Amino acid sequence: MDDNTIVCRCEDITLKELRDLIKEGYTTLDEIKRALRLGMGPCQGNICLDIAAREICKMTDKTMEEIKMPRKRPPVLGIKMGELAGDQDEK
Amino acid sequence: MKSKAEIVIIGGGVIGASIAYNLADKGMKDIVVLEQNYIASGSTGSCGAGIRQQWGTKMNCLLSRKSMEIFENMNEILDTKRDIELKQGGYLLLAFSKKELDQFKENVKLQHRYGIPSELLTVKEAKEIVPQLNTEGITGATYCPTDGHANPFRVTQAYVEAAQRKGVEFYTYTKAEDIITEKGKIKKVITDQGEIQTNKVVNAAGGFSKEVSQMAGIEIPTKSERHEILVTEQVNPILKPMVMSFSYNIYCQQTPDGSFVMGYGDPDEPESHNIKSSWQFLEEMSKKATHLLPFLKKIRVIRQWAGLYNITPDAQPILDEATDLEGFFMAVGFSGHGFMIAPMTGILMSEMILGEELSIDIELDLERFENDRLILEPSVV
Numbered sequence: 001m002d003d004n005t006i007v008c009r010c011e012d013i014t015l016k017e018l019r020d021l022i023k024e025g026y027t028t029l030d031e032i033k034r035a036l037r038l039g040m041g042p043c044q045g046n047i048c049l050d051i052a053a054r055e056i057c058k059m060t061d062k063t064m065e066e067i068k069m070p071r072k073r074p075p076v077l078g079i080k081m082g083e084l085a086g087d088q089d090e091k
Numbered sequence: 092m093k094s095k096a097e098i099v100i101i102g103g104g105v106i107g108a109s110i111a112y113n114l115a116d117k118g119m120k121d122i123v124v125l126e127q128n129y130i131a132s133g134s135t136g137s138c139g140a141g142i143r144q145q146w147g148t149k150m151n152c153l154l155s156r157k158s159m160e161i162f163e164n165m166n167e168i169l170d171t172k173r174d175i176e177l178k179q180g181g182y183l184l185l186a187f188s189k190k191e192l193d194q195f196k197e198n199v200k201l202q203h204r205y206g207i208p209s210e211l212l213t214v215k216e217a218k219e220i221v222p223q224l225n226t227e228g229i230t231g232a233t234y235c236p237t238d239g240h241a242n243p244f245r246v247t248q249a250y251v252e253a254a255q256r257k258g259v260e261f262y263t264y265t266k267a268e269d270i271i272t273e274k275g276k277i278k279k280v281i282t283d284q285g286e287i288q289t290n291k292v293v294n295a296a297g298g299f300s301k302e303v304s305q306m307a308g309i310e311i312p313t314k315s316e317r318h319e320i321l322v323t324e325q326v327n328p329i330l331k332p333m334v335m336s337f338s339y340n341i342y343c344q345q346t347p348d349g350s351f352v353m354g355y356g357d358p359d360e361p362e363s364h365n366i367k368s369s370w371q372f373l374e375e376m377s378k379k380a381t382h383l384l385p386f387l388k389k390i391r392v393i394r395q396w397a398g399l400y401n402i403t404p405d406a407q408p409i410l411d412e413a414t415d416l417e418g419f420f421m422a423v424g425f426s427g428h429g430f431m432i433a434p435m436t437g438i439l440m441s442e443m444i445l446g447e448e449l450s451i452d453i454e455l456d457l458e459r460f461e462n463d464r465l466i467l468e469p470s471v472v
């Protein structure tokens with residue numbers, strides 16, 4: 001993968017942005033997530049967080065086992081606010 | 092890790108970071124910040140990030156207005172690597188009774204005295220600012236066009252990096268476990284990574300302010316409570332200001348990336364360190380929000396989370412040095428509005444610690460709770 005590869009499609013983040021951040025010393029997924037909003041879009045990090053974890057391993061001496069996955073936050077799939085509010089015509 | 096420091100700040104949230112930067116900026120050396128997790132991992136990283144200047148006491152008007160001036164220039168002042176994403180879309184505060192509106196009128200007069208460009212609006216004028224608003228029950232509003240929000244992680248990181256350039260050391264994943272004192276003086280801080288000798292400690296531990304004070308043998312009347320919040324999918328920009336009401340109990344804003352962020356305070360929330368999300372919140376929040384802003388019905392929630400409010404009996408922070416323990420400073424109990432006043436808090440605390448004259452008169456001492464000098468701020472969430 002080259003630097004211009006998009007690693008997070010929801011937030012439009014390139015591999016270069018991710019690698020720069022790791023070089024600056026951001027080596028946990030929680031920190032990267034907060035700095036770049038990586039994994040905070042509609043897909044909730046299904047693809048990008050794995051890529052980021054592997055990139056951290058490549059660039060630091062961490063192993064995959066040492067990398068903590070951020071807490072999965074509910075609800076995983078988007079639900080319309082109207083449905084959540086119990087609005088009949090939204091069903 | 093250093094074995095000695097001039098001062099140890101416990102807490103790597105926006106408050107600890109702002110204090111560390113301001114101390115270093117005034118020339119203090121050997122400053123250490125301890126953070127048990129990562130930077131901004133506590134309340135700061137989970138907050139709504141709103142910055143409001145529409146307050147009902149002189150002190151809060153000054154604290155928030157001067158903080159906003161710093162936010163406006165923060166990218167330059169701190170020479171930030173990443174933009175702090177300040178958006179000044181205004182805050183629209185809604186009144187739902189005559190009494191609330193009368194209070195708002197008083198507040199606006201006060202705000203004008205301290206240079207805050209707020210205005211009193213009729214229901215019709217409020218609807219011009221937010222055309223989608225369901226005005227049922229609303230008696231009027233106030234609006235301040237320069238209120239807004241910023242990215243809390245970026246702001247904290249900006250303070251951290253600027254402080255690091257001035258020599259401050261941040262130890263993340265390092266937990267303060269005890270504070271050793273002798274004859275009313277601080278001797279050292281014990282952490283899970285080793286000990287640091289110091290005579291000065293700042294308690295900037297957010298939701299854990301009480302626990303950290305207890306390490307030093309100081310009792311403070313703060314308590315922590317969960318506050319839940321949610322975010323929706325991103326849509327085109329449609330809502331300019333933050334819409335908020337104390338009595339209807341809601342805040343809702345659209346961030347620059349297009350998603351809506353909203354929350355409310357549950358009056359029955361018990362004291363705890365629980366930050367789990369609940370299904371009840373999702374339902375109640377959706378009911379409240381879609382009633383006030385019906386267009387939200389079609390928008391999907393994608394994530395919810397929760398953080399801690401650290402609350403005092405008058406919902407105003409404690410910025411003080413303990414009378415019984417020299418060198419023990421506290422910047423705690425922000426009661427849900429610590430992010431917006433973090434820039435001035437850092438300045439005031441650095442002045443207090445260095446024995447300088449404070450740039451704003453504040454009455455945020457710990458003893459006010461015993462002497463019945465509670466601050467009567469009408470505009471708290």
Ligand SMILES: Cc1cc2nc3c(=O)[nH]c(=O)nc-3n(C[C@H](O)[C@H](O)[C@H](O)COP(=O)(O)OP(=O)(O)OC[C@H]3O[C@@H](n4cnc5c(N)ncnc54)[C@H](O)[C@@H]3O)c2cc1C
Nearest residue numbers: 102104106127133134135138139141267297398429430431
């Ligand atoms: C849902 C929600 C919405 C909010 N919305 C807003 C808003 O719109 N506007 C606003 O101004 N404010 C808002 N707030 C309040 C705001 O988040 C806080 O007032 C502010 O972030 C407090 O910053 P802090 O640095 O004091 O606390 P924190 O960010 O909690 O920092 C304290 C740090 O101390 C660390 N710590 C604790 N104990 C120890 C120890 N023993 N050793 C080492 N480290 C320790 C913690 O890990 C934590 O990172 C909101 C809060 C919540 C929960």
